[in-house]
Amino acid sequence: MSSPETRNPLLTPTGAASPTAAAPSAATPATTGTVWHGAWTAAVMRPSGAPWFETWAEQGFSDQSVRQVVRVNTGGTKVRIRLSNAYGTTPLHLTGAGIGRTAAGAAVQPGTIRPLRFADSPSTTIPPGGHAVSDPVALPTKPRERLTITLYFKDATGPATYHQVSMTTTYRATGDHHRAAAATAFTDKVEPGFGSWYYLEGVETSGGHPQPDAVVAFGDSLTDGFGATIDGDDRYPDALAERLIAAGRPRPVLNAGIGSNKLLTDSACGGDAGISRFARDVLGRPHVGTVIVLIGINDIQLTDDRLCGVDRDDPPVTAQRLIDGYRTLIRAAHARGVRVVGATLTPYRGSAGWTAEGETIRDQVNRWIRTSGEYDAVADFDRALDPAGTGRIPDGLHMADHIHPSPAGYRAMADAIDLASLGQ
Incomplete structure (x- = not known):
């Protein structure tokens, strides 16, 4: 963390390792000719112990699936996600990920889950201070629709880059359930609490009507x-x-x-x-x-x-x-x-x-x-x-x-x- 009298990176260039600078991407697919729009975003933070309620940020995840729900504000025919390891000190290994339309709670509408790939691989490694963009998947969306993103981490992540107050319930399950539509395995959530989002920095859409x-x-x-x-x-x-x-x-x-x-x-x-x-x-x-x-x-x-x-x-x-x-x-x-x-x-x-x-x-x-x-x-x-x-x-x-x-x-x-x- 910088000194209390914070630097001004808007006027002074910062190094690539700084979360305010353009950090290296683990996987950035070619998008020539495709226009992407932000549909949802979260401002990420360094992992810390919240003084108000429990989070999973400091402990991170190991052989666990994290299911997160977001509401998008633009539609399209394709979707992709952005992940951040901006505050990580070690490489982040993501084993698998999926996205689908939200049903209720931790459940996903059957038949809507799309596996997410990164540079045509089901897994990716994001370097410390880095980001990753998933490959596009065909999933028609409309404004104010809720989507569910599930991330599976087989290896221990260490403390997690996250967004502390999501006001949205996030769910956790032991083992790999990133393709599961049912909520059965996702029995763990912070209760009571205001929820947090982990590693998820953005959802983007393309196609459909001009935005x-x-x-x-x-x-x-x-x-x-x-x-x-x-x-x-x-x-x-x-x-x-x-x-x-x-x-x-x-x-x-x-x-x-x-x-x-x-x-x-x-x-x-x-x-x-x-x-x-x-x-x-x-x-x-x-x-x-x-x-x-x-x-x-x-x-x-x-x-x-x-x-x-x-x-x-x-x-x-x-x-x-x-x-x-x-x-x-x-x-x-x-x-x-x-x-x-x-x-x-x-x-x-x-x-x-x-x-x-x-x-x-x-x-x-x-x-x-x-x-x-x-x-x-x-x-x-x-x-x-x-x-x-x-x-x-x-x-x-x-x-x-x-x-x-x-x-x-x-x-x-x-x-x-x-x-x-x-x-x-």
Whole structure:
């Protein structure tokens, strides 16, 4: 992990081993003439012990099948997956993998499972810091459909590159069950828990109707969806995707949120700083047209990393330092022709981390977001969740902790976005 005063890889090239740089692929199939679009994504993290709930990241997997469910936001005739060993320190050996349409729980619809191959091999080895892209398989998909990906690891993986808070149940079975439609073997899951995704970084589709460029939602737990319904897919990016479909303008919406993430500093259990991972998690996705930036409240309310068990204070946060960080993201996005929507920081009065000093910084940042004109457009999530301007999220719109929205709160956030501001 980098020092607390995080480097800025958006402006300074990094080495190939860095997870923010273009890491080597274990298997990248030839795709000449084929246009791939991001249908689903997860921002990956270094393995760590979560302070809130159990995960399998630190122990990894050995002679086990991992079954993961995702909801795609674009359709097509073919599909492929992206796997990441970005934070691995040893080669990752994947013995077998499959994909199919989700039935219920860990079950897959019979007849829909497609074995996944990598450079025409059923297995692959991903080097430390590397990635792998599966060969395309014919599996027609449509927006908001759920797909199940099963990965089988015969050999011990060691600690796993993962995404901590998926709000989706992940299942585990002993032995090789990556071709099994039945849920019978998948008796192991974290219970109770908020779920995690392991090694899975993206699902992409091609074919079918032409697709517009993707919208990437970038941020912390309010984008990741903490407080949403487990297995309900009702985070704000989900609600935005459904609004676009209802409006007759379906478009891929990719969720690049990480719970506890900060804009300016790394966190042991909250991921690399936003300015460090923006290049990978936003600009590195295929055909991105717009990014919605909602990040900074953790810089304000979490002034150290002790939540993650690390005895370290972050550098003092000011409104100007946050604004400088946003400007870095805006410059990087504009250099790639990506439109940037700035989201105001949402209320958190009444939560454990609220202070009067922090509220002053939040107000200063929100004033700049609304009035500076430096973003291409503004999504006023602050007013969406607190129309009366009280500095509090009303009961019913938060999950009883005064900072994380409830499903109704996430819907209010999505409804506050002017669809025309997303471009195209």
